[in-house]
Structure formats: structure tokens, C-alpha cells
Amino acid sequence: MAGRKVVAITERQFAVLRVLWEHGPQTVRGLMEHLPRGESQPYTTVLGLLQVMEKAKLVDHEKEGLTHRYRPLVSQQEATGSLLSDFLSRFFHGSAEQLILGLVDAEQLGADELRAIEARLKSAEERTSSGHKDEKDQPGGKRGRTKR
Template sequence: MTGTANLKPTESELEILQILWEKGDCTVRDVHEVLEKNKDAGYTTTLKLMQIMHEKGLVARDTSAKTHIYSALINQQKTQQHLVNKMIDNVFNGSAARMVIQALGNHKASKDEIDSIKKYLDELSNQ
């Protein structure tokens, strides 16, 4: 498995990884159908991206059947942690608080999300 320190998935690769993390093993067609719902993506573009992702070690490809099956090789949580840490360091000068404030100021959080954040903060302050 590839170490997260070396990962540099592009935005398009992250979209594909999100689909694989959510659905599990998929064909290119499966991934393409999900991508097509939100953006104008050609099948051959999706295929090429997934081939590149295989070369980079982001996904595995099972070629034992006529239709190739792809699966994510990298862990969703570790990838998210790596990208968030990178963003905190590079965009928010090391301040997690500034990132959280920016995120909450730019996106409407649901009551459940706010309750979850409050619960997490309470647990942190009780440690």
C-alpha cells in the first residue's frame, strides 16, 4: 500500500476515490456513471484517469475478467487526514482553529453537525 506522505491525488482523482470508497469495487463504467451525474465527463477520460491512478498506486485493478474491476488502495481516513494537515500547514499557517472557523463561516452546518462538533470539543476539553 502506498504511504500517504507521497500521495498527491488530483481533484479528479479524489472524486474517483470518493466513489470507490463509497461503493467499493467498481468498473470504469460504474465510476463514470456516478461522475456523469455531476459533471460533463467522457468515458475515455474516466478510463485514462483510472489507468493513471493505477500507475500511481492509488487504485488496484483486477484484470482476471473481461471487465476490469478497480478498488481503492489508499485509506479514506488517512488520505483525508493527510490532505487536511497539508491544508492547515499551507493555507492556514498551522492554525486548525482558523481552518475550522473559515469552513463553518463558508458552509451552512446542519444542527446535527454542530451538535457533533460541540460534543467533540467537549471531549477534547475533558481530556
């Protein structure tokens, strides 16, 4: 999560953010239509969730007549990073190595996935050993930016 620290995100908040990333800014009713069936909630519950998310700087809204249209303030990468960080600390004592080794031991990774991980690790190792980071890894770089 380059650039800024994102507060811990709940599964329900992530479901709302996913709708906003995939479908663009939405009213409360629009969000309700796009939420997965298991996530559907009464209007006032969704509105309350959006208000909490707005206070946490996860979403913002623009007033359109009598309605509010909500948009995400965090990128999908920032939110995913926040969830992964929380998951790692809760279940793997912060160790990404334990997570990956657990996936390998449980045979959850296919050959293609293992090759992709290996290539990504090699690239990261080369950047680290050369002392340079890509622009996308710098605060404000391509990966760390969010549109406002």
C-alpha cells in the same frame, strides 16, 4: 493519516475514490455511471485518471476477462487527511487552530458540533497528558489500516 503518507489527491481523484468506497470495486463504465453529473467524463479520460491513480498507489485493478475492475488502496480517512493537510497548508499556513477559529468566527459551527469538538479535544488532551495513544492512533492501528 497514520501508517503511511498519501500523495496529494485532486478533487477528481477523490470523486473516483468516493465511488469506490461507496459502491465497491468498479469497471471504468461502472465508475462513469456512479460519478456525480458534474464529474462525468469520456471513457478515455476516466481510464487515464485511473492509470495515474494506479501509478500513485491510490487504486489497483484486477483483470476480469477483457475488463479491469478497480478498487481503492487508500482508506477514506487517509484520503480525507491528505486533502485536509493540503487545504491547511494552502489556506491556513498549516494551522488547524486558524481553520477552527475561522469557522467559529464565521458562525459555521452549531452548538452540537462545538460540543463534539470540545469532547474530542478533551479526550485527545487526556491521552497526550497520560503519555498513551489509543491503538487507532498508532501506525497499523484500526484507523491507519487499509484492506489489501
